[in-house]
Amino acid sequence: MKLDVAWAITHMKSIQFEKLWEISLNGYVTDKEEFVNTVFGGPLRKCRRKKLITQEGNKFGFSYNEVLTEPDTATQEFHSQGCHAIKTAIFALNNCQYLTKLCIECDIYEIHSSSDLQIRIAYLKELRLSNFQKKKHILFAEEIIKRCKDTLTSLYFSSCDETDLKPLKFSKALTHLAIENCSLDTLEVIATLEQLQHLETENKDLLELVKAMKSLKSLKYSGSNLNCANFKFPSSLTSLHFQESIRTAGLKTLLQIHPLIREVTLPIPSKRHQVAELLIEYKNIKFNFTYNHNVSQSMSFIDDFNLLYPKLKEQGDIRPINTKFQSY
Numbered sequence: 650m651k652l653d654v655a656w657a658i659t660h661m662k663s664i665q666f667e668k669l670w671e672i673s674l675n676g677y678v679t680d681k682e683e684f685v686n687t688v689f690g691g692p693l694r695k696c697r698r699k700k701l702i703t704q705e706g707n708k709f710g711f712s713y714n715e716v717l718t719e720p721d722t723a724t725q726e727f728h729s730q731g732c733h734a735i736k737t738a739i740f741a742l743n744n745c746q747y748l749t750k751l752c753i754e755c756d757i758y759e760i761h762s763s764s765d766l767q768i769r770i771a772y773l774k775e776l777r778l779s780n781f782q783k784k785k786h787i788l789f790a791e792e793i794i795k796r797c798k799d800t801l802t803s804l805y806f807s808s809c810d811e812t813d814l815k816p817l818k819f820s821k822a823l824t825h826l827a828i829e830n831c832s833l834d835t836l837e838v839i840a841t842l843e844q845l846q847h848l849e850t851e852n853k854d855l856l857e858l859v860k861a862m863k864s865l866k867s868l869k870y871s872g873s874n875l876n877c878a879n880f881k882f883p884s885s886l887t888s889l890h891f892q893e894s895i896r897t898a899g900l901k902t903l904l905q906i907h908p909l910i911r912e913v914t915l916p917i918p919s920k921r922h923q924v925a926e927l928l929i930e931y932k933n934i935k936f937n938f939t940y941n942h943n944v945s946q947s948m949s950f951i952d953d954f955n956l957l958y959p960k961l962k963e964q965g966d967i968r969p970i971n972t973k974f975q976s977y
Contacts, residue, residue: 700728771796
């Protein structure tokens with residue numbers, strides 16, 4: 650770390666320590682003290698959110714299962730990414746006393762023995778796992794979920810395979826679940842999550858499992874080819890978010906069936922005037938329209954309103970409320 654960075658940290662305001670700090674290691678880390686001083690001590694000792702990126706050339710001259718005599722009391726959120734992501738995550742789990750959020754982006758070439766991983770402490774509230782595809786990686790994921798099942802409120806899977814979800818069965822803590830591009834085992838466990846309020850997925854089969862769930866409030870669906878008019882969503886939904894385009898007619902049918910919905914996110918319809926139709930017909934709903942590359946830019950949305958609702962133009966009331974346009 651450069652000396653000017655250390656000087657800057659010394660003079661920072663307290664709000665700066667709430668930001669996510671990215672740390673990269675150079676070469677061989679000779680001993681535990683050097684590693685701890687770089688990541689958890691030294692100038693970064695007050696930072697609550699840290700992201701550690703390890704490279705193939707990084708080597709560790711100590712066991713990642715070691716426990717410090719004086720634990721870190723500042724770090725609450727730890728992101729571990731790269732060739733030693735699991736190993737450094739283990740070290741953080743065992744040595745960060747108030748760690749509540751852990752994000753691990755695994756490198757498929759990371760090598761370790763699952764029997765060597767010793768998780769002593771696990772009181773996580775939020776866990777995000779990415780690229781867990783090897784058997785040894787999956788065993789670690791299952792172990793950490795098992796250890797945290799009573800405290801875990803948010804769980805995110807991305808590009809993970811064959812992870813057993815049975816430890817989560819009848820969880821009373823989990824309220825937020827995201828599963829993207831995964832082939833997980835025992836998905837039927839999700840139907841037992843009586844406190845689940847937010848779900849994110851592209852898996853249509855998973856939607857079938859939760860359609861009778863009474864606790865679900867928010868659903869984000871990133872898959873395609875979903876017929877909204879004929880699909881049964883949970884009756885408790887208050888917000889619905891689509892990443893891919895959907896038919897406006899099907900959405901209208903859905904909104905009639907689910908009167909509790911108050912917020913919808915969707916790409917701008919290819920027939921742009923349908924934006925105006927939705928805003929006029931459902932004034933009690935907040936619509937978030939995301940960018941659609943297939944939509945013509947030859948006319949503005951104000952032009953669409955003028956053509957469809959000339960009376961509003963005469964009254965000077967052509968700027969819709971409860972509307973948000975986003976670009977992704």
